[in-house]
Amino acid sequence: MLKRLKIMSRRKLVKKESNSSGSGWITTYSDLMSLLLTFFILLYSMSTIDTVKFKNISESIQAVLMGVGQPAVMEGQQNDQPIPIDDEKTISDIIDSTTIKEEILVMYEKVKEYIMNEGLEANISVTVNRRGVYVDIKDTILFESGSAEIKVSGLAVLKRLEGLVNDFDNDIVIEGHTDDVPINRILYPSNWELSTARAVSVVRYLSEVEQVDPKRLSAVGYSEYRPIAPNDSVGNRAINRRVNILIIFDEESEVSNGTRGN
Numbered sequence: 001m002l003k004r005l006k007i008m009s010r011r012k013l014v015k016k017e018s019n020s021s022g023s024g025w026i027t028t029y030s031d032l033m034s035l036l037l038t039f040f041i042l043l044y045s046m047s048t049i050d051t052v053k054f055k056n057i058s059e060s061i062q063a064v065l066m067g068v069g070q071p072a073v074m075e076g077q078q079n080d081q082p083i084p085i086d087d088e089k090t091i092s093d094i095i096d097s098t099t100i101k102e103e104i105l106v107m108y109e110k111v112k113e114y115i116m117n118e119g120l121e122a123n124i125s126v127t128v129n130r131r132g133v134y135v136d137i138k139d140t141i142l143f144e145s146g147s148a149e150i151k152v153s154g155l156a157v158l159k160r161l162e163g164l165v166n167d168f169d170n171d172i173v174i175e176g177h178t179d180d181v182p183i184n185r186i187l188y189p190s191n192w193e194l195s196t197a198r199a200v201s202v203v204r205y206l207s208e209v210e211q212v213d214p215k216r217l218s219a220v221g222y223s224e225y226r227p228i229a230p231n232d233s234v235g236n237r238a239i240n241r242r243v244n245i246l247i248i249f250d251e252e253s254e255v256s257n258g259t260r261g262n
Contacts, residue, residue: 148201
């Protein structure tokens with residue numbers, strides 16, 4: 001009987017020891033977490049935080065994790081949207097605030113001066129970006145609604161722009177743009193066909209009537225997907241319906257002297 005009591009006492013002792021040893025890792029784990037937390041707090045206190053970059057990076061990571069289709073923000077990211085120029089700013093001011101080369105801004109000044117001398121400011125605006133200089137023509141001057149046939153008023157404007165196009169040796173891209181109102185016609189099932197057809201009409205006029213070298217010309221249609229204003233009103237949709245004459249900046253040959261037509 002005494003022997004049996006001793007065996008039972010040993011079993012209880014072993015069981016108690018095993019229970020106490022099983023929870024020992026929690027103490028070690030909590031100590032490790034405390035040390036890591038202290039380490040990161042120390043690193044944070046020694047670092048300098050750029051709040052703007054931190055916010056941009058945080059938003060970008062959040063957008064990726066949540067599946068939002070926005071591009072990540074990266075340092076040095078550049079925008080190819082045309083930039084309207086404030087007439088009160090000098091070229092040096094613009095160069096300081098953008099990545100546009102000075103040669104492109106010289107092109108801009110020549111184009112702006114030409115448009116003003118021809119009295120075309122009411123129907124044409126001039127913008128600029130790293131690709132070159134944009135001559136933006138209102139589509140109401142060039143085309144009837146839903147048509148790619150150039151109107152008489154449009155032919156008169158293009159005739160007056162011939163001198164500008166031939167003043168430069170640079171390549172020319174004609175860009176067609178529409179608003180977001182759907183079109184469903186036999187000739188133009190969508191705005192893709194309409195915007196491209198309008199650009200081609202201008203290219204054909206410049207090459208066939210004004211004798212601009214066809215090798216310099218190309219046409220592209222962007223449908224409604226490159227608006228310069230929100231498509232939320234009649235006025236803004238009218239702004240987005242346009243044809244651009246883009247005078248490409250060729251970095252290798254630089255800009256021509258602009259005296260070819262003189």
